[in-house]
Amino acid sequence: MKDDVTREDRVSNLKGLGCSRKRVEDARFTQGKGNYIDDMQMAGMLTGDFVRSPYAHARIKSINIDAAMALDGVIAVLTAKDLEPLGLHWMPTLAGDKQMVLADGKVLFQGQEVAFVVAKDRYIASDAVELVEVEYEELPVLVDPFKSMQSDVVLREDLDPKAPGAHGPRKHHNHIFTWEVGDEAGTNAVIDDADIVAEASMYYHRTHPCPLEPCGCVASMDKVNGKLTLWGTFQAPHVVRTVASLLSGIEEHNIRVVSPDIGGGFGNKVGVYPGYICSIVASIVTGVPVKWVEDRMENLMSTAFARDYWMKGKISATKEGKITGLHCHVTADHGAFDACADPTKFPAGFMNICTGSYDIPIAYLGVDGVYTNKAPGGVSYRCSFRVTEAVYFIERMIEVLAIEMNMDAAELRRINFIKKEQFPYNSALGWEYDSGDYHTAWDKALKAVDYDGLRREQAERVAAFKRGETRTIMGIGLSFFTEIVGAGPVKNCDILGMGMFDSCEIRIHPTGSAVARLGTISQGQGHATTFAQILASEIGISADSITIEEGDTDTAPYGLGTYGSRSTPVAGAAAAMVGRKIRAKAQMIAAYLLEVHDDDVEFDVDRFVVKGAPERFKTMGEIAYAAYNQAIPGLEPGLEAVSYYDPPNMTYPFGAYVCVMDIDVDTGVPTIKRFYALDDCGTRINPMVIEGQIHGGLTEALAVALGQEIAYDDMGNCKTGTLMDFFLPTAWEVPNYETDFTVTPSPHHPIGAKGVGESPHVGGVPCFSNAVQDAFRPFGNRHTNMPHDHWRIWKTANDLGLHD
Numbered sequence: 001m002k003d004d005v006t007r008e009d010r011v012s013n014l015k016g017l018g019c020s021r022k023r024v025e026d027a028r029f030t031q032g033k034g035n036y037i038d039d040m041q042m043a044g045m046l047t048g049d050f051v052r053s054p055y056a057h058a059r060i061k062s063i064n065i066d067a068a069m070a071l072d073g074v075i076a077v078l079t080a081k082d083l084e085p086l087g088l089h090w091m092p093t094l095a096g097d098k099q100m101v102l103a104d105g106k107v108l109f110q111g112q113e114v115a116f117v118v119a120k121d122r123y124i125a126s127d128a129v130e131l132v133e134v135e136y137e138e139l140p141v142l143v144d145p146f147k148s149m150q151s152d153v154v155l156r157e158d159l160d161p162k163a164p165g166a167h168g169p170r171k172h173h174n175h176i177f178t179w180e181v182g183d184e185a186g187t188n189a190v191i192d193d194a195d196i197v198a199e200a201s202m203y204y205h206r207t208h209p210c211p212l213e214p215c216g217c218v219a220s221m222d223k224v225n226g227k228l229t230l231w232g233t234f235q236a237p238h239v240v241r242t243v244a245s246l247l248s249g250i251e252e253h254n255i256r257v258v259s260p261d262i263g264g265g266f267g268n269k270v271g272v273y274p275g276y277i278c279s280i281v282a283s284i285v286t287g288v289p290v291k292w293v294e295d296r297m298e299n300l301m302s303t304a305f306a307r308d309y310w311m312k313g314k315i316s317a318t319k320e321g322k323i324t325g326l327h328c329h330v331t332a333d334h335g336a337f338d339a340c341a342d343p344t345k346f347p348a349g350f351m352n353i354c355t356g357s358y359d360i361p362i363a364y365l366g367v368d369g370v371y372t373n374k375a376p377g378g379v380s381y382r383c384s385f386r387v388t389e390a391v392y393f394i395e396r397m398i399e400v401l402a403i404e405m406n407m408d409a410a411e412l413r414r415i416n417f418i419k420k421e422q423f424p425y426n427s428a429l430g431w432e433y434d435s436g437d438y439h440t441a442w443d444k445a446l447k448a449v450d451y452d453g454l455r456r457e458q459a460e461r462v463a464a465f466k467r468g469e470t471r472t473i474m475g476i477g478l479s480f481f482t483e484i485v486g487a488g489p490v491k492n493c494d495i496l497g498m499g500m501f502d503s504c505e506i507r508i509h510p511t512g513s514a515v516a517r518l519g520t521i522s523q524g525q526g527h528a529t530t531f532a533q534i535l536a537s538e539i540g541i542s543a544d545s546i547t548i549e550e551g552d553t554d555t556a557p558y559g560l561g562t563y564g565s566r567s568t569p570v571a572g573a574a575a576a577m578v579g580r581k582i583r584a585k586a587q588m589i590a591a592y593l594l595e596v597h598d599d600d601v602e603f604d605v606d607r608f609v610v611k612g613a614p615e616r617f618k619t620m621g622e623i624a625y626a627a628y629n630q631a632i633p634g635l636e637p638g639l640e641a642v643s644y645y646d647p648p649n650m651t652y653p654f655g656a657y658v659c660v661m662d663i664d665v666d667t668g669v670p671t672i673k674r675f676y677a678l679d680d681c682g683t684r685i686n687p688m689v690i691e692g693q694i695h696g697g698l699t700e701a702l703a704v705a706l707g708q709e710i711a712y713d714d715m716g717n718c719k720t721g722t723l724m725d726f727f728l729p730t731a732w733e734v735p736n737y738e739t740d741f742t743v744t745p746s747p748h749h750p751i752g753a754k755g756v757g758e759s760p761h762v763g764g765v766p767c768f769s770n771a772v773q774d775a776f777r778p779f780g781n782r783h784t785n786m787p788h789d790h791w792r793i794w795k796t797a798n799d800l801g802l803h804d
């Protein structure tokens with residue numbers, strides 16, 4: 001057959017790997033046609049709203065619902081007593097703890113769910129919330145994990161203080177777990193003997209992912225068919241279905257969970273919240289759909305927080321700057337219940353990646369989890385299970401070591417990077433880094449920003465400041481990070497016993513277009529665009545002809561969802577593998593149609609051609625048609641496949657960031673003059689989507705480093721429960737980001753891709769923070785804690801005598 005389309009055109013028509021294809025989702029989103037939870041309207045639908053505790057720690061003496069029930073339009077008010085006969089007044093958490101669904105005898109944090117009002121509409125429900133009378137008896141409040149570990153006050157009276165917790169023995173009634181990795185005695189010995197030792201204590205403050213859309217759901221129990229449907233803002237819909245089945249006793253085939261469009265997740269929508277359970281119960285009781293959507297304050301005050309790690313480090317080195325050992329201890333404030341969203345075997349997530357990008361021969365990490373009177377959670381806010389904390393820790397330790405040695409921090413990093421030829425690299429704390437070329441990335445970054453020139457400029461500025469010619473100082477923030485994304489493998493990683501694989505199913509239609517479904521769920525990452533590109537390159541059908549569907553458990557194959565940048569490393573791999581299954585069958589069909597042996601045809605962009613005779617070929621469109629319409633001996637009709645992918649390892653993207661910042665010492669206002677971000681996420685599927693991910697992640701990093709915080713007073717009052725107090729950056733604060741890349745493919749991923757969505761956040765936070773700290777380094781600063789808001793920056797300047 002003659003073909004007048006050039007090969008180049010065929011590649012371009014495919015819109016496969018490497019193409020900056022426009023996001024197919026955006027036509028919907030930019031026209032206001034998204035379908036979010038609060039858009040849902042159903043006949044007879046009721047609304048639920050919570051009565052929440054104003055106290056951080058109090059005994060509940062009584063709850064009177066009479067006045068609320070008397071309000072016209074109120075259908076029910078649920079309390080723990082109503083849930084108890086169903087065994088639903090407490091629920092298991094992802095961390096092996098249990099959490100009250102509605103306050104059972106006492107409350108443990110401000111904003112805790114006490115009663116659930118169900119009414120005809122949201123306004124009536126809110127009015128009725130005000131009418132529920134709860135009598136509280138205040139109890140002593142513990143918001144400091146160190147004091148909590150010393151206190152006689154028992155926070156969790158439901159737990160036997162002598163019994164072990166989910167992760168071994170507990171040292172105190174407010175202690176949750178101790179997790180240790182590495183060789184403590186060996187590390188201490190190395191540090192004791194070292195030429196140079198630097199120490200630092202740092203607090204990675206509590207913050208919150210604060211997605212644009214808060215959490216919510218609609219539960220609808222069809223009592224006739226015994227089928228429960230739950231629409232919700234779920235980052236892991238299949239896991240929610242399994243948990244809902246285990247908790248409710250409803251058989252799993254009778255539960256359908258649907259994640260519609262989700263307005264950002266960033267880890268906030270991984271866990272299971274009381275609102276979901278109460279909505280399900282309310283729908284079962286009333287027989288009509290029940291909607292619950294939290295407001296902004298409820299989201300910030302009661303759903304999963306992030307960080308809250310008190311980290312203490314010691315790092316040792318030779319006189320030449322070669323790091324010899326690293327010791328890290330963390331006191332982790334988990335709030336009232338241990339509801340961290342981590343794989344079961346990792347109670348402190350992937351904190352043991354805290355040796356970072358450096359070849360550190362010996363290390364130790366110890367983490368103690370502690371209960372306090374704060375909201376539960378502990379999610380990986382745009383990071384993979386505590387890697388943000390780990391990278392912040394090591395990137396600060398490097399800076400502190402550089403100060404101790406009076407050495408350039410860029411050079412110190414270079415001396416200690418894991419070398420290209422050391423990959424796959426086994427870290428002292430148990431990880432196998434798949435691939436990396438850190439020196440190339442670092443050199444490229446430093447050259448791009450003219451690092452030496454920047455240091456000269458900084459020295460001139462310091463001199464000018466000291467001469468009284470300027471009140472502005474200059475910081476050069478450096479960070480080099482290694483991410484760890486793509487949980488599984490199943491043998492290491494599970495959530496509530498469910499192994500962390502992922503999946504992709506594809507159906508090629510007779511006319512050569514396709515629908516593919518995955519176990520992940522996009523929350524804005526553009527999966528409908530990029531997964532189609534992976535498939536396009538694998539099967540030779542244009543990405544424009546492939547519909548991607550996610551998030552409906554009745555149709556999508558089982559998967560563990562989207563968080564921790566696992567979609568590309570795991571589901572993206574499943575997509576590539578399913579494509580290869582299709583291609584294998586297509587090869588047999590093509591060979592039959594071309595009347596040659598299977599081995600005599602080869603795949604070329606969008607077709608199979610006879611080897612050595614390129615004019616003889618069958619396009620994927622022709623092959624798909626034949627799959628359904630020709631009786632091919634030895635082959636089943638149809639062209640469909642499914643793949644469940646258990647990754648052999650995680651992927652380890654990395655990056656080199658530089659931030660140039662001016663600081664006005666009299667106002668504490670930082671101005672970001674330049675931000676350069678080089679990312680290496682292996683094979684790049686869609687450079688434009690990657691760029692978008694990096695801009696977003698850096699902006700969230702800026703937020704966390706420079707102001708975003710969930711803060712409490714001594715009474716356990718949340719001081720930052722509204723967007724008036726909780727910093728959310730706008731275009732005003734965001735600089736122009738310069739992005740760059742290197743490509744070091746993952747050796748074990750089918751297309752060599754690593755995740756990217758979280759990298760800029762992981763690398764960005766230390767970079768912004770280091771810029772602030774570096775500006776003050778010439779004036780004697782060693783370490784100051786984030787968030788570096790204007791007040792804290794001003795105070796650092798003041799403490800260093802810069803206002804004298």
Ligand code: CDP
Pocket residue numbers: 525526527530531562563564565566567568569681682683684685686687689690693753754755756757758
């Ligand atoms: O799991 P999540 O989707 O949040 O993160 P990800 O796997 O890092 O992917 C984020 C987006 O970037 C997706 O649309 C990916 O397909 C895209 N991406 C890419 O184009 N190339 C890569 N090497 C990695 C991700």
